[in-house]
Amino acid sequence: KNQVEQSPQSLIILEGKNCTLQCNYTVSPFSNLRWYKQDTGRGPVSLTIMTFSENTKSNRRYTATLDADTKQSSLHITASQLSDSASYICVVKTGTYKYIFGTGTRLKVLA
Amino acid sequence: EAGVTQFPSHSVIEKGQTVTLRCDPISGHDNLYWYRRVMGKEIKFLLHFVKESKQDESGMPNNRFLAERTGGTYSTLKVQPAELEDSGVYFCASSRSAGTVSYEQYFGPGTRLTVT
Numbered sequence: 001k002n003q004v005e006q007s008p009q010s011l012i013i014l015e016g017k018n019c020t021l022q023c024n025y026t027v028s029p030f031s032n033l034r035w036y037k038q039d040t041g042r043g044p045v046s047l048t049i050m051t052f053s054e055n056t057k058s059n060r061r062y063t064a065t066l067d068a069d070t071k072q073s074s075l076h077i078t079a080s081q082l083s084d085s086a087s088y089i090c091v092v093k094t095g096t097y098k099y100i101f102g103t104g105t106r107l108k109v110l111a
Numbered sequence: 112e113a114g115v116t117q118f119p120s121h122s123v124i125e126k127g128q129t130v131t132l133r134c135d136p137i138s139g140h141d142n143l144y145w146y147r148r149v150m151g152k153e154i155k156f157l158l159h160f161v162k163e164s165k166q167d168e169s170g171m172p173n174n175r176f177l178a179e180r181t182g183g184t185y186s187t188l189k190v191q192p193a194e195l196e197d198s199g200v201y202f203c204a205s206s207r208s209a210g211t212v213s214y215e216q217y218f219g220p221g222t223r224l225t226v227t
Binding site: 004036041042043044045046049089097098099101102103104 | 115152155167202215220
């Protein structure tokens with residue numbers, strides 16, 4: 001069964017601190033893996049897209065890693081800001097048009 | 112460029128009533144997707160249009176759900192009659208494509224449906 005699992009479910013950190021979110025997947029065939037940020041009341045917005053051959057990709061303070069052998073990905077947020085408070089969703093694309101979503105990690109950054 | 116828009120943003124209806132959700136994709140995007148997030152669960156695929164044709168509707172829960180995309184522009188998702196378990200947030204997303212390559216999905220803000 002195609003599945004994407006994320007951990008932790010929720011996380012609270014202080015402003016300025018770093019954090020790492022985890023994503024494990026059992027999806028086949030694998031096309032790519034995406035991390036989305038979803039603010040409350042908004043739709044998900046893409047942060048990074050990683051293909052099978054990419055190990056690391058950065059987008060400003062966000063760094064995503066992918067280990068296609070162990071089927072794990074992580075999203076590292078550096079020097080967190082209050083505006084980083086949101087849900088972060090790991091999504092694996094399988095085939096041309098199908099997307100499998102994780103349940104997300106709810107991040108709260110406190111001042 | 113306008114993003115994906117959805118209407119209404121929130122709908123509260125009674126069990127047995129009918130509700131129609133609307134999605135306007137980004138202009139020029141052939142692909143349109145409907146997703147649903149039930150409380151506490153992950154976002155799940157409902158169906159996918161390529162222009163006006165249903166490419167994949169394997170995620171539609173049952174025949175109370177009817178999606179249309181006449182003319183290949185905006186899409187509607189009708190729930191009739193609504194049941195309590197239909198409550199959730201319905202997201203629409205669109206993307207452009209070229210041949211067998213599909214590009215980035217852009218999501219709308221969602222419609223929060225509450226069935227009482």
